Amino acid sequence: MIYIFDGSLEGLLTAVFEWFERKPGKVNLRTIKTHQPDAFTETFSVHTNRAKADRVWSGLQKKLGKEWMRKFYCAYLSELPEVLNTLFHFVCYIFLHPAGAEKNYGNEHVLTVSKTARSVEREKHRMEAFIRFKHTADGIFYCGIDPDFNVLPLIVNHFKNRYADQKWIIYDLKRHYGLFYDLSTVEEITVEINSQILKNPTVNQLDEKEKLYANLWKDYFKSTNIESRKNTKLHVQHVPKRYWKYLTEKKID
Structure with a gap:
């Protein structure tokens, strides 16, 4: 049966x-x-x-x-x-x-x-480690993700505790829903908007200093990276390539 x-x-x-x-x-x-x-x-x-x-x-x-x-x-x-x-x-x-x-x-x-x-x-742990927020023009920190599994319910407390002093949205592009924290509570949200915009917010939607912050982080990452100790195989083992799209230091302008 x-x-x-x-x-x-x-x-x-x-x-x-x-x-x-x-x-x-x-x-x-x-x-x-x-x-x-x-x-x-x-x-x-x-x-x-x-x-x-x-x-x-x-x-x-x-x-x-x-x-x-x-x-x-x-x-x-x-x-x-x-x-x-x-x-x-x-x-x-x-x-x-x-x-x-x-x-x-x-x-x-x-x-x-x-x-x-x-x-x-x-x-879950990889999402907690690799999520990078972008500061939007309206003062909200945003990140679009597409995890292999539906881990949003599992990462709520981590981000609520770690970023308790700022408003943020984490949106699951694959499952078409997200989490919005308004400085007091976390709510589940859905957004009717072009998926490409959710994936990559336009320059006009981001805070004017966002690009500066991104470049500063990339410069810091390069300066702390010791070329002679580079081990790509080990690096990929700990940070699989499918997660690189979330990392500011991996993006090339």
Whole structure:
């Protein structure tokens, strides 16, 4: 049987609730977007229910510690289609077995959730390290990003704490939403504007001193770089080339 749901976290948790209530046997989870109907497979449409999802989430918190609850959430944020089915089976496995089942890395679902969460956490840390803001003409610091995974929910606290005294926007160009900090709270925003402008703000949209600051940073980077100790292979290992587009010191005018 195939369970079809809307792809949301609440929908996934609702699917778990429905499975335990119905006990239909072996089930695979598919989103509405990825499901391809056929005449031989029975399907069940999962209608997202907040109350049912909350019950499953509360039960999961009793079975898992904070570390594994975070791993579960990080794996979900990977947005990998195959991971949704894995998460469904992972939760069912946890509920069907005694405490400590998450330590059984011999289970394919446990292993996949752990590995996927590790990849998402790595992307989170790289975004925190490599994001470079540009100062706009209206006084807001802005950066457009397109991370491999949906890490915006994971980097909120880092930037809110580190840049608490300035307004900023971090916009995910791939997922078409962003975070706006107004000196007190962080809000999720969407912007209806040309994607090219969001990716590379024009000179008129930037503060008149932005170019000067960028050149000063590039000069500083060059002056501290010791050519004789240059190790490109090691550098790329720590700063993969796909992140260079975020770094002011890597851009050539």
